[in-house]
Amino acid sequence: MPLESNEVLPDVIQGGMGIAVSTWQLAKEVSKSGGLGVVSATAIDSVIARRLQDGDLTGDIRRAFLNFPNQDIANEILNFYFIDGGREPEKPYLDVPKLSLKQTHLTVNLIAISVFTEVWLAKENNKGVIGVNALEKIQLATPATVFGAMLAGVDYILMGAGIPTQIPEMIRQFSGLQPFKLNIDVANSKSAHFLAFDPKTITPQTIEIKKPNFLAIISSHALAAYLGKDEKTRPDGFIVEGPTAGGHNAPPRSKDAITEDGQSKFSELDEADLVKVAKTGLPFWLAGGYGTPSALKRAKELGAVGIQVGSLFALADESGFTNVIKSELFDLLAEEALNVKTDPYASPTGFPFKVVEIDGTLSEDANFDSRSRNCDLGYLRTPFERPQGGIGYRCPGEPIKTFEFKGGTSEHNSRSKCLCNALMADIGLGQIRADGTTELPLVTFGSDLAGANELSKIYPKGWSANQVLEYLRGN
Numbered sequence: 499m500p501l502e503s504n505e506v507l508p509d510v511i512q513g514g515m516g517i518a519v520s521t522w523q524l525a526k527e528v529s530k531s532g533g534l535g536v537v538s539a540t541a542i543d544s545v546i547a548r549r550l551q552d553g554d555l556t557g558d559i560r561r562a563f564l565n566f567p568n569q570d571i572a573n574e575i576l577n578f579y580f581i582d583g584g585r586e587p588e589k590p591y592l593d594v595p596k597l598s599l600k601q602t603h604l605t606v607n608l609i610a611i612s613v614f615t616e617v618w619l620a621k622e623n624n625k626g627v628i629g630v631n632a633l634e635k636i637q638l639a640t641p642a643t644v645f646g647a648m649l650a651g652v653d654y655i656l657m658g659a660g661i662p663t664q665i666p667e668m669i670r671q672f673s674g675l676q677p678f679k680l681n682i683d684v685a686n687s688k689s690a691h692f693l694a695f696d697p698k699t700i701t702p703q704t705i706e707i708k709k710p711n712f713l714a715i716i717s718s719h720a721l722a723a724y725l726g727k728d729e730k731t732r733p734d735g736f737i738v739e740g741p742t743a744g745g746h747n748a749p750p751r752s753k754d755a756i757t758e759d760g761q762s763k764f765s766e767l768d769e770a771d772l773v774k775v776a777k778t779g780l781p782f783w784l785a786g787g788y789g790t791p792s793a794l795k796r797a798k799e800l801g802a803v804g805i806q807v808g809s810l811f812a813l814a815d816e817s818g819f820t821n822v823i824k825s826e827l828f829d830l831l832a833e834e835a836l837n838v839k840t841d842p843y844a845s846p847t848g849f850p851f852k853v854v855e856i857d858g859t860l861s862e863d864a865n866f867d868s869r870s871r872n873c874d875l876g877y878l879r880t881p882f883e884r885p886q887g888g889i890g891y892r893c894p895g896e897p898i899k900t901f902e903f904k905g906g907t908s909e910h911n912s913r914s915k916c917l918c919n920a921l922m923a924d925i926g927l928g929q930i931r932a933d934g935t936t937e938l939p940l941v942t943f944g945s946d947l948a949g950a951n952e953l954s955k956i957y958p959k960g961w962s963a964n965q966v967l968e969y970l971r972g973n
C-alpha cells in the first residue's frame with residue numbers, strides 16, 4: 499500500500515512516547531505546525547480509566563466519548579470508571595482487566611475507546627496529521643488499538659519493538675470492516691494461537707473508515723529489506739532508530755555486548771546501512787540523536803524524508819511527564835549532570851532501556867530493592883503453554899518466585915523493573931499501595947543530549963512543542 503504520490507510527507511515526526519508522555523495535547527501542537535504528531539497507545543486503557551477516576555476535570559475524555567460511534571460502549575466504560583469530582587486522593591485506582599488470549603468485551607472495548615479518545619482529541623479542530631504509536635511486543639492489545647485509532651481517523655500507525663509483519667494486512671482488513679486473526683507468539687507451544695477481532699463488535703453499523711499509512715520502526719537494513727519484499731508485510735515507510743534513542747533500543751548485535759559499567763554496548767554493527775534501506779524504495783525517517791537543525795539537514799542529505807525526535811518533545815510543556823520530572827531534567831541539564839544509562843536488564847521485554855539517573859526514582863538501587871514486586875498491570879506479560887496444558891502469562895518484573903514457578907528463566911529477572919507501574923508514575927498516575935506509598939517513577943530519555951543542551955540555552959525555563967519545531971527547522 500504505497501503512500502499516495504501527492505501526499506506531503508512530514509519533515510519532523512514527534513516520536514510516540516509511552517506511557518502517555520506523548521499526549522494528545524503534544525501531538526496536536528506538533529501536527530498543527532506541519533509535523534506528524536503521534537500519541538502513544540501503550541497502556542492507554544489504564545491511563546483513560548485512571549483519568550476518569552480522577553474525575554476528568556477538563557471534560558475532554560467525556561467529550562471524545564460522545565463522539566465514539568458506539569454509545570453503549572461509552573456508557574459502559576463511564577459507568578465502570580468515571581467518578582464525579584474524582585476519587586479520594588488516598589484511595590488506590592481500580593485496575594483495568596489484564597490482557598489475555600481470552601479477552602472480555604470490557605478489555606477490548608476499553609482499549610478501543612481509549613485509543614479513539616487520544617486520537618480524536620488530537621484531531622479535534624486540527625487539519626494536520628496524527629499518528630498513533632504502539633509496541634509490537636504488546637500483541638494482545640494490538641487489534642483493538644489499531645481499530646480504535648482507525649475509528650478516530652488516524653493518519654499514521656507507527657509500530658516498533660518487534661517485527662510487525664501482520665500489521666499491514668490487519669489495517670487493510672479493518673479499513674473494509676473485516677475481521678482479522680492475529681497470530682500470537684506463545685512460548686513452549688507447538689500449536690498456533692490467534693487473537694480474533696471483529697470490528698463489528700464495536701461498530702455494528704457500516705461506516706466509512708480511512709486506511710492509515712503504516713510506518714515500521716526498525717533498527718536494521720535487513721529488517722527493512724525483509725518487511726519490504728512482500729506486499730503483505732510491506733509498510734508505507736520506515737523509521738530507522740539508532741541506539742541513542744530514548745525508550746527501548748534494539749539489542750546490540752555484537753556478542754560481547756556489555757560495557758565495564760554494565761551498560762548495553764553498541765558498535766558499528768548496530769548502524770543500519772541507509773543505502774540498503776533506501777533500496778526498498780520506501781520513504782524513511784531517522785531517529786535517535788537527530789534532534790538538532792544540523793541533524794535534520796544531514797538526514798535529508800542521507801536520503802531520509804526527515805527525522806523522528808523524542809527527547810526534546812518529552813521536555814515540552816505539552817508532554818505528559820509531571821512538572822516535577824520536567825524540572826528535575828531541566829536542572830540536571832543546566833548542571834551538565836544529566837546521566838542516561840542504557841540498562842540491559844531494566845525492561846522485562848529483554849530489550850535495552852534508557853534510564854535517567856534521578857534521585858527518588860527506581861534508578862536508585864535502594865528504591866528498586868525496597869519495592870515489593872508485583873505485576874498488577876501486566877502489559878509486558880507474555881503467554882506460555884503450561885506443561886500440563888493451558889496458557890499462562892508471565893513477566894520477568896513479577897515476584898521472582900512466581901516468575902520461576904511459571905517456568906520463566908530470564909537470567910536477569912532479578913534486575914527487571916516494573917515498567918508498567920513506574921511509567922504510570924512518570925505521568926502522575928502512579929498506583930497507591932496498601933501501606934500508603936505511591937509507586938515511584940523511572941524516567942527514560944535519549945542519550946544524545948546535543949539538542950537538549952542547545953535548546954536549554956535558548957529557553958532555560960522550558961519550551962513548547964512549537965519552539966522545538968522552530969528550532970529544528972532553523973527558524
Ligand SMILES: Cc1cc2nc3c(=O)[nH]c(=O)nc-3n(C[C@H](O)[C@H](O)[C@H](O)COP(=O)(O)O)c2cc1C
Pocket residue numbers: 512513514515516517519538540631632633657658659715739742743744745746785786787788789806807808809810812942943944945946
Ligand atoms: C520518554 C520517552 C518514551 C519513549 N517511548 C517510546 C514508545 O513507547 N514507543 C516507541 O516506539 N518509541 C518510544 N520512544 C522513542 C521515541 O519515539 C523516539 O524514536 C526517540 O526518542 C528518538 O530519539 P531522541 O530521543 O534522541 O530524539 C520514547 C522516547 C522517550 C524519550
